[in-house]
Amino acid sequence: MSKIKETSTHYENKKNLGSECTEIYAANLIGGQWTLAICCHLANGKLRFGELRKRIPNITERMLTLQLRKMEQNKLVKRTVYAQVPPRVEYELTESALQLNPILKQLEEWGKKHRKTMD
Amino acid sequence: MSKIKETSTHYENKKNLGSECTEIYAANLIGGQWTLAICCHLANGKLRFGELRKRIPNITERMLTLQLRKMEQNKLVKRTVYAQVPPRVEYELTESALQLNPILKQLEEWGKKHRKTMD
């Protein structure tokens, strides 16, 4: 999740597609490899960093951090830091992200049906 | 869109996420950079290769071909070749892809609202 170079054609294309077409913009928000996995696990309430890490198989600390930061920027998660030793940080979905849930449910339904047509 | 190496951890992770969680599987299907753009333009009926290329700004022939092939594999588009000279190839959305449309509409609605919260 390195910083995207703002002069590349690739960057331009992605930006243009997203700004012209809102469903593309939305798909880009949830399209990260771990984004929806994190959403699933936060759907039932807030979790700490370490809890998320344990629940999501194979994710590295690095990727978890990067995804959470990106989702925070995109206003999909809220991050709360408690001034303690040892540190305690909790993550939860924003109001906006919660409104995504019914849509994801439908996507899941569609995916189940579609999968059957794939054999 | 190079061939994915089936021994990499990256590949394993992606596969596992997609097979456990159907909404992730579905999101992966529509997550390509040009996938939804192509869907939009095919939503109102079949189009030829060249028509698609003209309507989608900045896409190269290479990327259009790659995306269409991927979508064909994923059973999102149907490809019809007419045995003529010069060649004529038409693309159209499959039944299954058409059922995705209402969901994309909702995603679009959500995106519009969400965008406002981003300032």
Next chain:
DNA sequence: CTGTATCCTATTTGATACTG
């Protein structure tokens, strides 16, 4: 017209070690 082939750059993800 509808693609392929080749080469190259950009971006994402992973492994590992380390810090406050």
Next chain:
DNA sequence: CAGTATCAAATAGGATACAG
């Protein structure tokens, strides 16, 4: 506990030329 830093691998995307 909750991250960062660094380096390397893998994947995606783009430019251009060319073929059936």
